Amino acid sequence: xxxxxxxxxxxxxxxxxxxxxxxxxxxxxxxxxxxxxxxxxxxxxxxxxxxxxxxxxxxxxxxxxxxxxxxxxxxxxxxxxxxxxxxxxxxxxxxxxxxxxxxxxxxxxxxxxxxxxxxxxxxxxxxxxxxxxxxxxxxxxxxxxxxxxxxxxxxxxxxxxxxxxxxxxxxxxxxxxxxxxxxxxxxxxxxxxxxxxxxxxxxxxxxxxxxxxxxxxxxxxxxxxxxxxxxxxxxxxxxxxxxxxxxxxxxxxxxxxxxxxxxxxxxxxxxxxxxxxxxxxxxxxxxxxxxxxxxxxxxxxxxxxxxxxxxxxxxxxxxxxxxxxxxxxxxxxxxxxxxxxxxxxxxxxxxxxxxxxxxxxxxxxxxxxxxxxxxxxxxx
Amino acid sequence: xxxxxxxxxxxxxxxxxxxxxxxxxxxxxxxxxxxxxxxxxxxxxxxxxxxxxxxxxxxxxxxxxxxxxxxxxxxxxxxxxxxxxxxxxxxxxxxxxxxxxxxxxxxxxxxxxxxxxxxxxxxxxxxxxxxxxxxxxxxxxxxxxxxxxxxxxxxxxxxxxxxxxx
Numbered sequence: 001x002x003x004x005x006x007x008x009x010x011x012x013x014x015x016x017x018x019x020x021x022x023x024x025x026x027x028x029x030x031x032x033x034x035x036x037x038x039x040x041x042x043x044x045x046x047x048x049x050x051x052x053x054x055x056x057x058x059x060x061x062x063x064x065x066x067x068x069x070x071x072x073x074x075x076x077x078x079x080x081x082x083x084x085x086x087x088x089x090x091x092x093x094x095x096x097x098x099x100x101x102x103x104x105x106x107x108x109x110x111x112x113x114x115x116x117x118x119x120x121x122x123x124x125x126x127x128x129x130x131x132x133x134x135x136x137x138x139x140x141x142x143x144x145x146x147x148x149x150x151x152x153x154x155x156x157x158x159x160x161x162x163x164x165x166x167x168x169x170x171x172x173x174x175x176x177x178x179x180x181x182x183x184x185x186x187x188x189x190x191x192x193x194x195x196x197x198x199x200x201x202x203x204x205x206x207x208x209x210x211x212x213x214x215x216x217x218x219x220x221x222x223x224x225x226x227x228x229x230x231x232x233x234x235x236x237x238x239x240x241x242x243x244x245x246x247x248x249x250x251x252x253x254x255x256x257x258x259x260x261x262x263x264x265x266x267x268x269x270x271x272x273x274x275x276x277x278x279x280x281x282x283x284x285x286x287x288x289x290x291x292x293x294x295x296x297x298x299x300x301x302x303x304x305x306x307x308x309x310x311x312x313x314x315x316x317x318x319x320x321x322x323x324x325x326x327x328x329x330x331x332x333x334x335x336x337x338x339x340x341x342x343x344x345x346x347x348x349x350x351x352x353x354x355x356x357x358x359x360x361x362x363x364x365x366x367x368x369x370x371x372x373x374x375x376x377x378x379x380x
Numbered sequence: 381x382x383x384x385x386x387x388x389x390x391x392x393x394x395x396x397x398x399x400x401x402x403x404x405x406x407x408x409x410x411x412x413x414x415x416x417x418x419x420x421x422x423x424x425x426x427x428x429x430x431x432x433x434x435x436x437x438x439x440x441x442x443x444x445x446x447x448x449x450x451x452x453x454x455x456x457x458x459x460x461x462x463x464x465x466x467x468x469x470x471x472x473x474x475x476x477x478x479x480x481x482x483x484x485x486x487x488x489x490x491x492x493x494x495x496x497x498x499x500x501x502x503x504x505x506x507x508x509x510x511x512x513x514x515x516x517x518x519x520x521x522x523x524x525x526x527x528x529x530x531x532x533x534x535x536x537x538x539x540x541x542x543x544x545x546x
Contacts, residue, residue, distance in 0.1 A: 069424040073417050073489045077453070077481050171421040171493060225451050225484060229440035232455040232479075239479055243491060246421055 029289065032282045039278065043271035049101065050264035057201070057257040063168045064198060064254040071209070071247025074240050078212065081223035087189030087216055089133045091181070092116065092156075093245065094149065095195040095252040096142035097165030103259035105196055105204070105252075106144040112206035113138065113194050114152055122194060122208045137186045141165075141177065141249070158186060165253055174246035182238055189216055191241060195248035196255035202262055204255040211244050213237055412447035415487040416463065418473075420495055425473070426463070434488060435462040436480055449482045456480055458538040461495065472498050474542050476535060503543055510536035 094113050096106045116122040119132050137158035140146045146160045159180060164173050181191075190212045197207035214237040217223050223233075413430035435444045437459030456478045464470045478492035513536060516529035 063422065066423055067421060069417075069427060070419045070421050070491065073419045073424075074491055076483060076487075076489055080451075080483055174421075226481070227450055227452040229438075229454070232439070232453065235455055236453060236479055239491070243421075 029282065029285045032278055032285060036275065036278045036282060039271055039274050043268055043275065046264045046267040046271060050261055050268060053257050053261035053264060057254065057261055060168055060250070060254040060257045061198075061201075064250050067247045067250035071244060074243035074247070075209065075211075077223075077226075077236075077240070078210075081212075081217060081220040081226070086131075087212070088131060089187060089189045090116075090136050090192045090210075091158075091186060091188035091190075092136060092138045093177075093181070093191060093193045093248075094138060094140045094142070094145050095193065095245075095248045096140070096145035097253070097256055098143040098162050099165070099256075100144060101260060101263060102256050103263040105256050105259050106142070106148060108196060108204070108206045109194055109252075110145050110148040110152065112208070113149065116192060116194065116208065117153065117156070122192070123197075123206055137184075137188065139177075139181060139184075159184060164249065165256070169246065169249035169253055171242070171246050174249055175242045177245050178238060178242035181241065189213060191244075193244055193248045195252045198251055198255050198258070201258045204259060209244050209248060211237075211241050414445065414447040414449065414482075416490070417487065418461075418463070418490045418492065418495070420492055425495065428487070429465075431463055431465045432467065433464040434490075435460075435464075436475075436490070437461070438480065445480075445482060445488055448486055449488070451484045452482045454480045456490070456492065458535040460498070460542045461490070461492075474498055474501065474539055498542060501539060501543060503540075506536055506539050506543065510540065 092113055094109055096109050100106075112122045117132055117134065117136060117138075135156060138149065138153065138156045139159045139161070140149055140157065141161045141164055143160075143162050146157070146162075150157055161177055161180070164177075190210055193209040193211070195207060195209070196204045199205055212220070214234045217237055218233055413432055414434070415428045416426045416431045416434055417428050418424070418426040433444055433446050435442065436454070437457055438454040439457045440454065442459075443454070456475055458476050459474070461473045461475045462470055463473075473495045474497075475490075475492045476494040478490060480488065480490045482488050510533065513529050513532035517526055517533050519526070519529075521529075
């Protein structure tokens with residue numbers, strides 16, 4: 001008798017445990033399903049962004065090749081007419097853009113500018129250290145670099161420009177920026193344009209172009225070999241600045257497109273990996289739930305069979321389950337589900353427990369759903 | 381100023397002051413060439429190509445550049461640019477403005493903002509745009525607008541002249 005009782009005591013507990021795991025699996029299954037849906041959506045978005053970036057990249061690369069020839073023709077003069085001494089006071093122009101999701105483009109340019117201001121070589125692969133005034137003015141093109149630099153070097157920020165870089169930059173954009181800079185009336189000996197150089201379609205690095213201003217140009221001995229009928233040095237300096245800004249803008253744009261393409265490519269790949277692993281998890285969970293239900297049916301515990309059938313039909317935990325077995329604590333099995341326990345009493349039934357209600361139930365129930373349930377039960 | 385130029389051109393090597401009627405005669409024959417790079421922001425028309433002579437319209441006057449020209453920097457005004465690649469073949473473009481630089485190493489670099497072959501222009505459009513620009517220049521807009529319009533008028537007038545004297 002004792003042995004029988006112990007056995008009898010143990011069985012419901014084990015059954016309850018199995019139902020608990022089954023319930024937990026079902027809840028996790030829903031979670032996995034939701035995660036799968038959201039990751040699939042994200043993968044679609046990143047894939048489409050990658051396509052757009054690749055088409056923009058081919059156009060941007062062609063424009064960049066032309067612009068580079070223009071820029072190198074422009075800087076030929078400065079190669080022949082180098083500055084006598086390294087100018088101390090420089091005006092930095094930082095070329096970036098307003099949009100994100102493009103990898104490390106903006107940070108690369110920001111870090112290079114900070115290196116340059118400290119006097120270290122701007123480009124990581126080459127260049128020498130020079131002395132630079134610590135309060136050299138900085139002009140930023142692009143909101144992303146502006147926010148980074150305003151945290152790092154707030155005192156040096158002189159001018160910011162945005163809405164450039166949505167499409168391939170034109171000479172008009174560059175001329176506008178050059179115009180703003182000449183109107184700035186800031187003190188500087190030379191202009192350093194910090195931009196991203198296009199190394200290949202999967203790599204870029206920060207680089208710089210140095211353009212001397214009118215005064216330095218005049219003092220250069222190389223420049224004096226050039227004959228000029230009328231003195232057009234000032235115009236030449238301004239024109240060269242606009243040309244250099246144009247070349248840097250177009251190359252920076254091409255780098256941004258290639259970096260965005262690579263970043264979205266990686267994101268799509270990662271999303272794809274996540275989807276496959278989540279899918280496997282989902283299938284495993286689904287199969288485990290089915291196996292558990294099968295086991296319950298085979299062992300024949302009527303309570304668990306009934307519950308399994310009910311829950312396999314339920315699509316949402318809000319659908320109430322009516323049960324007339326008052327002893328087992330069923331809320332523990334399916335968290336969040338609505339269990340209504342009732343007991344026949346006289347002409348009708350009394351609801352003993354409604355897990356959906358917060359306050360204790362009363363015999364006379366008022367909600368419409370409960371009344372429907374009771375009518376249905378009376379007819380059983 | 382033109383007399384001074386004539387004097388200095390005798391002393392220097394191969395600098396011709398040509399009128400708009402193009403002078404194709406040069407002191408250097410087709411064997412001596414100069415490397416021309418004519419680049420626009422969106423397109424490069426010539427990249428280090430050997431040409432015989434280049435006639436351009438600088439702010440200081442029209443000039444022709446032959447091989448071994450002295451280094452010089454010239455600001456360009458809106459006008460025709462003619463490139464003579466070899467004896468007999470010449471091509472013309474209309475240039476909106478820019479800079480022409482002759483380097484010590486016998487190369488000529490022209491950075492122009494816009495340039496197009498003369499055939500691509502339509503006289504009708506030029507006339508219509510010129511009339512509009514003149515209206516704005518003589519109207520009562522802001523000083524900046526009027527200045528921009530007067531620059532436009534200059535370009536269109538030069539274009540008309542270039543098209544008529546093709």
